[in-house]
Amino acid sequence: MRRVITFTAALSLAAVTAMAGNVVTAVKVKSLKNLQCGAKLVRKHAKFVPVTLYPQTTVKLNDKKALELNKDAKAKVAEVAAFTDGKNVAIIMRWPDKSKDVYKGYESDSYPDGFAVQFAADASNPQKLPYIGMGSDGRPVEIFIRKAYGQGVYEPNGNGDVAHQVNEHNTNYFGKGLKKFKKEVKKLGVLPYQRAFVSEGFRSMTEIKDGSVNYRTDMHYVNKKGGMWGGMVVKPLKDAYAAPSKNELAVAVAAWDGKELQRDGLKRLSSWIAVKLPGAKNKALEAVVTEKAKGDVANGKKEFETNCASCHRDRNFQNAPLYMAPGLENIGGQTTAAYIRESILDPNAVVVPGYNRNAHPNFAWYTVDDKGNRTSTMPPFNYLDKKVVEDIVAYLQTQKAEVAK
Ligand code: HEC
Structure with a gap:
């Protein structure tokens, strides 16, 4: 019970620093060893910043029921804070969720709540x-995922799965040996679902299983104020996959709502957040994550209709075929102005992977040459007037879901 009480207090006591945009200052502490997301330290010293999570609408999940449930999904405002002991960093988030959905075993159509924290491997060029x-x-990027799993539930696809499938009568254990075996199985059953990955695009996610990243996660539900989750990831500041640059980290967070049948890519996610470690003086990352393009939104809308709406859907234009190109309904909430600008001028800089090419052969978002290089099927718009590009960027920044009341 203690944990829940301290976490509840955290919600009412901790000051949420109202700063413009996704900039989080990591607070220096002596140790992160026993830190939990509802700890006294968090309550007293965390500098929480509101960060809005927007529904993923780039690609649509192949599940009618989930699509229907998420059709008009609203954004949610989370709070994000960070701590560092000089060697490790703790990213803490809290987000509203009215229902506590915990994985209950092998039920179909039931999905747990969860969260993810993503680190850019390198933020030196924001x-x-x-x-x-x-x-x-x-x-x-390096990604850490935690899902709400009930105690005693064996995780699928993990070590626990093996234990689950082992019927004790089919083992060679007897007497004391069987007792020991059962104890081991029980231990596996209470392991939280937590995973670390490296990824260069959503079909390249690779789990880090070799223990090369010494990380820890924590997740607690508080049934106050209509329901709220707290989550935390603690990991080395610098590991084999990601490191700070100029005492800054680029971090993004995501949350799954099991009630909305969310899983995999169907989730809410933030744009990049600048996490400033002690000694961070550079303003470049901060400038990028908070940039608001200065273009003319009304003209940008017109230019978008002329140049882009034949391929892309957004909140105003829905004529493009469904699988033709990424849905831009939430592009303004999930990316930076710099990213949108780059997408327009140089589509090959980042090629969004899109749908399974076998399932949607007519809607390939890129071609692949002999050497495996991908070329986007979107033409570069580098011939457009600079002002027109800025107008479109400003317009696309308005493309985002409203926040749930
Ligand atoms: C011929 C179809 C086509 C046209 C026209 C087109 N796009 Fe695209 N666009 C794509 C495809 C396909 C992708 C995914 C591949 C990639 O990332 O380049 C994409 C990707 C993007 C992305 C990245 C989306 C994400 O989720 O990260 C943005 C932003 C974008 N386009 C904006 C525009 C804008 C603005 C215009 C008009 C100036 C435009 N596009 C015109 C097909 C098109």
Whole structure:
């Protein structure tokens, strides 16, 4: 019970720093060893910043029921804070969720709540951050995922799965040996579902299983204020897959709502967040994650209709075929102005992987040459007037779901 009480207090006591945009200051502490997301330290010293999570609408999941449930999905405002002990970083998030959905075993159509924290492998060039949907060729990310699993539930596809399928009568264990075996199985059953991945695009996700990243996660539900999750990832500041640059980290967060049948790519996610470690003086990353393009939105809308709406859908234009190109309904909430600008001028810089090419052969988003290089099927619009590009960028920044009341 204690945990829940302290976490509840955290919700009411911690000051949410109202800063413009996704900029989080990591607070220096002595140790992160026993830290939990509802700890006193968090309550007293965390500098939470509101970060909005927008529904993923780039690609549509092949599930009618889930599509219907998520058709008009609204955005949610989470709170994000960070701590560091000089060697490790803790990213803490809290987000509203009215229903606590915990994985209950092998039920179909039942999905658990969960969250993910994504780190850009390298944020030294903030103009070229990785694609928010799990990185892209040459711009990898490191991702940590935690799902709400009930105690004693064996995780599918993990070590626990083996244990689950082993029927004790079919083992060679007897007497004391069987007792020991059962104990081992039980232990596996209470392991939380937590995973680390490296990724250069959502079909290249590779699990880090070799123990090369010494990380830890935590997840607690608080049934106050209509329901709220707290989550935390603690990991080395610098590991084999990601490192800070100029005392800054580019981080993004995501949340799955089991009630909305969310899983895999169907989730809400933030744009890049600049996490400033002690000694961070550079303003470049901060400038990129908070940039609001200065173009003329009304003219951008017109230019979008002329140049882009034949392929892309957004909140105003829905005439393009469904699988033709990424849905831009939430592009303004999930990316930076720099990313949108780059997408227009140089589509090959980041090629969004799109749908399974076998399932949708007429809607390939790229071609592949002999050497395996991908070329986007979107033509570069580098011939457009600079002002027109800025107008379109400003327009696309308005493309995002409203926040749920
Ligand atoms: C011929 C069809 C076509 C046209 C016209 C087109 N696009 Fe695209 N666009 C695509 C495809 C396919 C992709 C996915 C492959 C890639 O990432 O380049 C894409 C990707 C994008 C992305 C990245 C989306 C994401 O989720 O990260 C943006 C932003 C974008 N386009 C904006 C535009 C804008 C703005 C215009 C008009 C100036 C435009 N596109 C015109 C087909 C098109």
